[in-house]
Amino acid sequence: MPEAQPRPTGYDLQPEQILDGRFLLIEIVSRSGMATIFKAIDQDNGQIVAIKVPYLHFESSPAFYSRFIREGEVGAKLDHPYLLKFIEVPNRSRPYLVMEFLEGETLAERLKRSGTLPEAEALSLASRICEALSYMHEHQVIHRDLKPQNVMLLTDGSIRVLDFGISKTIGRRFTFVGFTPALGTPEFMAPEQVLGKRGDERTDIYSLGTVLYRMLVGSNPFAGESDDVFVAMNARVTGDPEAPRRLNPQISEQAEEIILHAMERDPAKRYPSAAAFKTELDAPLKVALTGRCRRLQRPSRWRRHWKNVVLIGGVLIAIACGFIKLIYMIVHHGP
Incomplete structure (x- = not known):
């Protein structure tokens, strides 16, 4: 035998x-x-x-x-x-x-080391990411998982946006299959992603707004709401982040306005395109101050929003089932 x-x-x-x-x-x-x-x-x-x-x-x-x-x-x-x-x-x-083959470090690694970036550097970096997003959107592709881990800072001063694994072609229906972070990364997801909606180019604009928030504030939006993923996800659906200048007074009013414009909960109130976002990043002194920082709404307690609870709960159950499947595969097929 x-x-x-x-x-x-x-x-x-x-x-x-x-x-x-x-x-x-x-x-x-x-x-x-x-x-x-x-x-x-x-x-x-x-x-x-x-x-x-x-x-x-x-x-x-x-x-x-x-x-x-x-x-x-x-x-x-x-x-x-x-x-x-x-x-x-x-x-x-x-x-x-x-x-x-890329030589350098991710933005996440840079921020772990430095905490924040100087404002001019952060706005310039966000502008270049906007340029990449604008190109993707022109070619009918939404990234859907923009975060510091997916931005590479090269030793020659250039950048690369990485990881198109959950990107979506505009106008093409996307189906969730098994365990895959098809919805994005919770800390950088747009509200429509949290609710399982299809989203469009403005979903990437929100995510880039959260990345810019992280670069200038030193913490992720809604970081103070809760360590509970469920509560934190619901917070971005029912409310707005803490005003950036309250956490870092060194940030200019114009930079705060740009961040909050990109992170509007209603996609219709965000920048209409990555190109429009880039225009303000490139000329912050020309940004009109509209008082967005004074109109921010505190997230509501999740118990009062049962519809959101059901939707977000469904998302988390799907992810949990995926993890169980993943663990099963590792146990039965090796590490």
């Missing part, structure tokens, strides 16, 4: 191996819960690239595979200096993504 073969793990590829006879794997850059990123040499042209390879047991997950394929498809159709560049590879033997 033949010996049982060991169950393959997600770590089947190692440095010094050659993938598909083309990519020489040099070293492991990082490992997440679902994929490994390698630094590699494209032997066709000598270019240094990054290769993202999912663990074998996730390749059979419809939810993960859908996100992985979407990231590659969206990345391949976009070509902008501030967006991560993908390299198309025909006839791949297994799922993997080939991307430009």
